Each structure stands twice: as structure tokens, then as C-alpha cells.
Amino acid sequence: MTDKQNIYILAIESSCDDTSAAVMHNDKRLSNVVATQKIHEAYGGVVPELASRAHQQNIIPVVHQALANANIDKKLVSAIAFTRGPGLLGSLLVGTSFAKSLALGLDVPLIEVNHMQAHILAHFINEDDKRTPPFPFLALTISGGHTQIVLVKDYFDMEILGETLDDAVGEAFDKSAKMLGLPYPGGPLIDKYAASGNADAFPFPKPKVKDLNFSFSGLKTSILYFIQRETKKNPSFVEQNLNDICASIQFTIVSILMDKLKKAAKQTGIKHIAIGGGVSANSGIRKALNDAETTFGWTTYIPRFEYCTDNAAMIGIVGYLKYLNGNFSDQRIAAKARYVI
Ligand code: KG4
Ligand code: ZN
16 A cells, blocks of 8 residues: 555656656656657658657666666556557557556556646646746647647646647747758757847748637748748858758747737736746747746746656656546556547
8 A cells, every 4th residue: 555645656658759757756756767769860750650669669678767767666656657648649559558557567556647738737846946836827838749828727627728720839840940951850959050040130920820829830831932042042041041040930939939928928817827848948938938027027937858848757747646636547548649638
């Protein structure tokens, strides 16, 4: 029997192209191991079939490593938490089947976790140097598959106020990078080159989208036409202007996100604003949020880098919160590629 104050959650994340396992002791992270699949770099995007095969190869060593880093025996594990969705079905199936078998083998409860909720609840991982947002707060979840503004009323009471009508913001970064000849995932590279570029060098149009929704496909097309037009005049245009192009793209994307966040804050009167998801690693959005503390009087919550991109510690914190509520799943649970928060 597990003591309520001494809960160990083994968490597994396999929704896209990162295989990750983590061990939580209550709300503290003991380990968080991530194996990033390099195989997709050459393809300009995640190849689903290759991703699920790589998950199969990685999952056992990653789980072993997470237990070893946490320095605990698997007999101490109180429950297994896993990402049920949303994500790539083949990838989710690997983590789901593994988690189900392990829970059965260890005779411990199984806890399903929504990946997008986990990106938000990652803010509740207990880190001594971090504050946690009070309810209600607004969360901007920005990743390779999602772009949402979420009203978070409680841990498991969330409402999507707006989302993308087409591409996710991570895709906007990655596809722009691809047009510039950069490998996948290009988001971090755009961020890197942008650091030494001029954000005003090449103005790109911002889309006019109603309410709190987003659209990034028009921006993608205008970047494509811009690159085609300029390389016709000068074949070395991209090479010679890479930093400025990246800075301009990043500036435009960040201002699209900030415009909607400002609108959401105004509409709801909420000034506690959190970000989550892979794109929250971006230095442009991190700086904009930091600045918003003084400019708009917001209190902002920016995750540590390791909790921005896909990781199992965020699945583990949700596992812990659900464990406290006795919210367990049974062995009939199935992976869910589309899974709304
Ligand atoms: O949350 P995540 O790891 O996976 C999904 O659930 O999609 O997000 C991955 C996305 C990719 O599109 C990647 O390019 C983007 O996050 N990303 C970044 C940065 N770091 C990761 N985009 C811009 N700047 C970054 N520093
Ligand atoms: Zn994610």
C-alpha cells in the first residue's frame, strides 16, 4: 500500500518523436529522460512510421534510465502515467501498450494523461525557484501540433478560448526553416539565427483572424513568395541574409501570439499568463512575456527549458494530481490521436 505522502509516479511520453520517461516523487521530479529521434532530420518533418519504430527501440532503455537516475527500485512505483493523446497514433500505441503491460506486471494503477493538459500542468512541477500560477489563469499552448489559448479554471477544468484554424505555430517555424534550407526541427534554429538579426529587416503581413483564433498558413505562403522573389534576383539572398530573415519571421510570429494574448487578457480580465509547449522554448516569446510584466502588469509563468518541449515529467505531474483524486484508468483504455483537453 502506498502512503499518500510518498507517491512515486513513473511517467511515459511517446506522442510524437521524443521517447521520454520520468519519475516523480509527489510533485517533485526525480528524473526526466528524453531520447530525441534524430532520424527525422533528413525528412524535413516527423515520419510517423519511423517514429513508432524508434519509440519501440527506445522505450525500455529510457524507462530503465529514468529509474536509475531517480535511484529507485521499480517496486516502489505507486502508479504508471502515460500519454494517451493527442498525437501520432502509432507513436501513442507504443507508450500506451508499454504502460499497460508495466502496470499489470507491477500490479499498480494506470493513469491516462492528455498531452496538452500536461503542457499546461507542467507549471505545477515543484521547483524551488519557480512560482506556480493561481486559478484562474490563461495558458498559451504552442507546439508542433497545437496553438491554443486556454482558460484554466482548475487543474482539470480547462476551456479553449481560441486556437489555430490551420497550421500550428511550431509548424510555421519548422516550415519556414525548411524553406530556408534548415533541417527539422527548424524552430530552434530560427531562434538561434534570429539572435543576431534585425527583426525590422523584412516586414511580413500579420493575418486578420477573428476572435481569439490564429492562422499561420498565409504567413507561410508570404514567406515562400518572398524567398522565391528575392532568390530570383540574388541566388545567395538566403545565405547572405539568414539572420535578418529569421529575426523578421520570429518577430512576426511572436507579435501574432502576443496580440491574441493581449486580447484574451483584456476579454477575461485575467493577468496571470502561462505558456507551454515546445515553442515556449523560443527566446522571442519568452522575452515578450517577460516584458509584458512591466508593460501590461501581467504575472507571467515561463517553464524551464526541459519542460517546454515534449517530456515525461509533465505527464508525471498530471499523474500525481490524478493519483490524489483517485482518477485511474483500467486496462481497456486505448490511445487517442485526437483528444481535446
Ligand atoms: O511540444 P513539442 O516538443 O512537440 C509537440 O507536441 O509538437 O513542440 C515541438 C515544436 C517544434 O515545432 C519545434 O520547432 C518547436 O517546438 N520549437 C521551437 C523552439 N524549440 C522548439 N520553436 C521556436 N523556437 C524554439 N526555440
Ligand atoms: Zn508537445
